[in-house]
Amino acid sequence: MKRFFKITFTILFVIAILFLLQRLLMPKYMTDIHEGAMIAEYYDSPKFHDVIFLGDCEVYETYSPCIMWENYGISSYVRGSSQQLIWQSYYLLEDTLKYETPKAVVLNVLAMRFAEPQNEAYNRMTLDGMPMSLTKLNSIKVSMTEDESVWEYIFPILRYHDRYASLSGEDVTYMFNKDSVTFAGYMPFAGIKPVGTLPAEKPLPDYTFGELPMEYLQKTADLCKANGIELILVKAPSVYPTWYDKWDAQIVDFSAQNGVSYVSLLQESDTIGIDMSVDTYDNGQHVNIYGAEKCSDYIGNILSKEFDIPDHRGEASYDEYWGPLCDEYHMTTEAMWDDWYAQNPDYSRE
Template identity: 25%
Template sequence: MKDKLKFFYKTLAFLVLLGLILYPVQKVMARKSLSGAWDMTNKVGGFYNEEPDQFEVMFFGPSHAYAAFSPLVIWEETGVKSYVFATQQQPLWATYTYIKEALKQQSPSLIVLECRMAFGDQEYYIEGNKGKDIGVTYSYMDELPLSWNKVELAMQSAPDWENRFGTLFNFMMYHSRWDELSRTDFTFRRSQARDPYKGFVMLEPQGASQPRPAIEGIEETAPLLEKNQHWLEEIIKLCRAEGIELWIVKSPSNLELEEKPLLNTVRAIAAQNGVPFHDFNEDYYAIGLTEDMFYDAHHLDALGATRFSRYFADELSAARPGLKTDSGDPVWTADLERYQAALEALNGAA
């Protein structure tokens, strides 16, 4: 018995020591997105440095969310503070975890779910050969702090422990980055991360027309992937349990013909659960969008997103006039001025 205990304590001590060595190394080696439109380390990691209990509305979902909803524009129009806690192709099981993470320090009255990933056709989004390519899973796992929520998300995000462990401890993913390391990798502190755009990604206008598929009149439904339907329903249950209103939306994205039946199914699930639903593709002309206000076929550029966010702000105020407002915050005022200057520069370059 003594020998077994001795072996146990030695093993435990070794694992603790190994963790103490690898943890700072992992922080240096991990990929950091700190500049450009997709500065996701600032947008996701910076969320944890925001003042607690300030966001009355929170947006979740994939890139269709962070390219469409501008919290600064919405705040300018309504005084309501919000944040876009979204990542590239964020699957619904990741959205569920992101909501749970957000609720650790925020108490939103309304959660807006951009539902594009309900159309996904994959059980997992692990890409590449043992992490040689940066996959979708790492894009939503990397910036989450280690917690039980993250462990549970790893279980849903990979089919085996090799990949699960890699998503939890991304040293395995980025250990070959030695040639790419810069001074920033050594000096960056996640406690300093902050996104003045509150999770919004400002995409530069491309000047190309993106035609809209003719989806009017498509009323049939198509089954969602079972895993997607499960996690959509789990998100509905979570919001209900937390006493938070949920609004399921589809942002303007030039829906493909095959997407409309899937969206009709999401609409039906929302109706069955008494959850408000809105497809803003149906408001294309009311918003004032044109086919050249898209960064690519499915994502609004900064000019289109600004126009859409003003329209959304009007919808929000009309439907939910009781939301808490804080229109005089000097920090948000400064961030809005920065946003407007960047938008003006893009508009001049377009």
């Protein structure tokens, strides 16, 4: 009996040590590359979202849930991540449905251009933040590049063990608890860098979307349909990388064939009031806070008017969450602009 306890104690002790080491060694994304912390943040939010946004940087930098809340009373969350691939968006939706069933899902289509897994660094930023489940395993399997191993995702210590040489105070401080890096999934960027001369549009050998993204776009549409969710495909107003007309036509065709909506904010830039001389911080590749707030109001209006997403303003449980979050959002974004304008005196604040 005594021997049994000894063995049990030893096993539990080793597991505990390994668990603590894993927590210590995994990247925290708190002081740098905040994008890596976004996916995990969702699980701490209240699960009363009527709209879930999915996609890459064109999602988490373009749609601000606080603006949609303040202007339309829409409760939404952005489950975006850097270079989120279409199959990863699908599995994030499947994962989300374990917690809540939104009325609408908004999916950005830029990632349709990726026909195959891209690279581990981005995979990690989307996959490591998900809790272990069959959904996560399936996402890992389809996302892995040639040199990756599923075991290194299941037991991240196998992947990160050699980070011990570069551990910093951040790794200890955020070992168990992390700060929030977004506002309901939206990551604000202050700064202005107008669009100049764009590189020439380069002809492609083939404009047809790959089989893998098409398969998962179809699966996403089917999953939404099966759960009574409106699927809305969107393209952000970014002017680079090139969004080819032939790509756009395929999205239009898919939308028509599947009875889903497609809103191209790129084509509607003028209507939205996007001015790429002030609404972008990186030559038109992403919108800044100004641009994001315009886009958020535009898509919020569509969600409210065309998809009947309810206005929850005045409902205590919603107000208690969104009120303080949006106050903090405005304080933070104002401070970001104050800093930026102070460092860029050539620009005057209107």
